[in-house]
Amino acid sequence: MEKIHLENIIKSIILGLFIGIILQFSDNTNIKFSYRVLAILASGCVGFFIGLVTEWLTAILPISMANARTYFFINNLIALIVTTVIMMSLIIITNSEMVKKGEFISVLLIVLGIICLANLSDYMMYRRAQNKLRKFKAMIKDTKY
Amino acid sequence: MVQLLCSNKVYEKLKKELSKYQIEIKPDSSLVLVEKGYDIPDGKLSVVFDGIDYMNVIKLLTTGIREDLHFINTIVGFRDNKFEVIEPIDVFYLEAGPNGITAFTEFNRYSIKETLQYYENVWGIKGFIRINKSQLVNLLHVKEIIPWFNSRYVLRMENHTELEVSKMFSKKLRSTLKI
Numbered sequence: 162m163e164k165i166h167l168e169n170i171i172k173s174i175i176l177g178l179f180i181g182i183i184l185q186f187s188d189n190t191n192i193k194f195s196y197r198v199l200a201i202l203a204s205g206c207v208g209f210f211i212g213l214v215t216e217w218l219t220a221i222l223p224i225s226m227a228n229a230r231t232y233f234f235i236n237n238l239i240a241l242i243v244t245t246v247i248m249m250s251l252i253i254i255t256n257s258e259m260v261k262k263g264e265f266i267s268v269l270l271i272v273l274g275i276i277c278l279a280n281l282s283d284y285m286m287y288r289r290a291q292n293k294l295r296k297f298k299a300m301i302k303d304t305k306y
Numbered sequence: 307m308v309q310l311l312c313s314n315k316v317y318e319k320l321k322k323e324l325s326k327y328q329i330e331i332k333p334d335s336s337l338v339l340v341e342k343g344y345d346i347p348d349g350k351l352s353v354v355f356d357g358i359d360y361m362n363v364i365k366l367l368t369t370g371i372r373e374d375l376h377f378i379n380t381i382v383g384f385r386d387n388k389f390e391v392i393e394p395i396d397v398f399y400l401e402a403g404p405n406g407i408t409a410f411t412e413f414n415r416y417s418i419k420e421t422l423q424y425y426e427n428v429w430g431i432k433g434f435i436r437i438n439k440s441q442l443v444n445l446l447h448v449k450e451i452i453p454w455f456n457s458r459y460v461l462r463m464e465n466h467t468e469l470e471v472s473k474m475f476s477k478k479l480r481s482t483l484k485i
Contacts, residue, residue, distance in 0.1 A: 165456065166457040166473060168457065168459065203387075210343075216455075216456060219455030219456060220375070220455065220456050222454075222455060224454055224460060224470050227452050227454045227460040227468070228460075229450070229452050229453070230451055232452065232453055232454060232455070235455075236455075242325060244451060249397070283453075284476070286453075287451075287453055289485060290451045290453070290483065290485045291450065292449060293483040293485045294445065294448060294451055294483055295483055297435070297445060297446065297482070297483050299445050301432065301433040301445070302446065303361050
């Protein structure tokens with residue numbers, strides 16, 4: 162548990178809330194505003210669970226297997242699996258009226274799309290880190306040695 | 307020489323660190339290091355600090371404000387029963403172990419004196435950064451920063467050594483590189 166990083170779970174909650182908001186915009190049915198807010202909060206809760214499970218699972222992974230490819234592969238795989246499982250469970254548990262396959266798939270695609278974007282931005286951060294390292298090395302070499 | 311106005315606990319720590327740099331403690335010195343909460347003496351130049359930041363006071367005294375003026379270009383390392391002169395630029399990383407500090411270059415390892423904290427202070431401006439409790443790495447020889455889960459990183463060095471940046475020190479790495 163000590164390896165679990167709260168900041169990452171908070172990020173996951175924010176992502177969940179963001180997905181909830183996007184889904185509300187894409188939903189054209191006429192429902193009460195309070196229900197929409199509840200749906201967004203529920204989405205945030207899902208984000209929290211995904212974050213918690215992901216952090217817990219990844220805390221087990223040994224750092225000896227660390228390399229960029231493995232990191233991004235595992236990151237995406239966990240996000241996709243956990244999201245799919247949670248969405249499926251929610252639909253089954255709540256006995257949702259969203260019975261039409263098409264509706265479910267469109268929602269799933271939006272969710273997965275956002276998660277993929279989040280992972281893409283993670284990759285951009287990785288590239289940025291390498292660039293910053295290069296710049297730092299050049300600066301140190303020029304001025305301090 | 308400096309005068310100290312602080313608690314006994316901080317006094318002992320400062321005394322130990324100052325002695326490393328041959329800085330004497332004298333009650334009549336015109337420069338006074340005053341721990342927060344103690345009275346600032348009149349007519350003397352005082353540096354007020356928080357007890358927890360005592361190492362920063364040492365850093366200020368030893369490197370000054372213009373850190374680039376202070377440089378220690380070489381150290382002496384011990385290997386295979388002989389002493390060798392090593393330049394900081396050749397050091398990939400330093401590791402604290404039960405037998406003291408070891409400096410790792412591309413192909414060799416040397417036993418060296420002082421502490422990790424000392425090298426962190428003195429070589430910080432040369433790109434050395436603490437990455438966990440027992441290792442100080444030269445960022446100049448880092449080939450790749452590999453992100454890992456739970457806010458950790460792995461640094462792949464130019465000689466393919468891999469070093470772990472712990473969760474606690476990953477913040478420092480991020481702020482140093484501004485990522």
